[in-house]
Amino acid sequence: MCLFFYTCMGEIMKIYLDYLKLHLKSILEYKLSFILSLCSQVLVFFTYYFLIITMFQKFSNLQGYNLYEILLTFSIIHFGFSMNETFARGIDQFDSLIVDGSFDRLLLRPRNILLQVVGYQIDYTKLARVIQSIIIMIISLIKLEIEWSILKVITLILMLFSSIAIFFGIFLLAASYCFLTVQGLEVRNVFTDGGKNIAQYPIGIFNKYFVKIFTYIIPYACVNYYPLMYFIGKSDNVLYGFLPIIVLIYLIPCFLIFNKGSKNYLSTGS
16 A cells, blocks of 8 residues: 555656656746746745835834744745745646636546646746745744744744645635636635735734634634744644644645546536
8 A cells, every 4th residue: 555655656746847847948948038037026025025124113013923923924924825836836827727728638638637737837936935935934033043842843844834735725725616617816816815915924913703714714823823823932832833734634625625626527618
């Protein structure tokens, strides 16, 4: 059983690496365009960053959170979002695959359909945002002078992985919605861009109803609010450090819903 699993995973990774190489070759055909796009991504990202810096020039803290605690929250959420925009752009733009009939062609190929969708489009220009998120995260960790332990290292790793997982899960749900309505852009934007803009700050600063929604329905709070409280020493509850695992479990129904939708899919021209 384990051998079969590793064989399948190896095959999936091999195919995905082929997609990465293919898209890299394609984008390097137009080097100047690629460089200009990277620069634009840098500028866009730093508008968010400078907004936070400007806010803290007026206020010393935000409901008990200092600048670097906010920047750590900001960087973790933007890391996960940017990783998805870079390496899973196909699922992010799934509605366009439905509209132009590309999804129909993917269904005819003898490969895993989700892998094909994810690898259909890879946006290397968004790597600029990934790198910027990592830089801001490192600066924040240095400035915060965290009392490191094995558990806190595990918590940070879980926060990063769950940040990637939650956006991938939402992209999957939005893609599944496209099976019903074809266009899912606005629904996706509400929960991805909207969620990102809220979750880049500690959820606890918002109304208690927001906290409940983003804990029990869309678990952003399990990515970087409760774990953050333990990580930066605002809570001694060790269990908070393991709450990101809930987000990884949250992926399971997202996969099942997408799989169900793809099996029941009828072409837009039918």
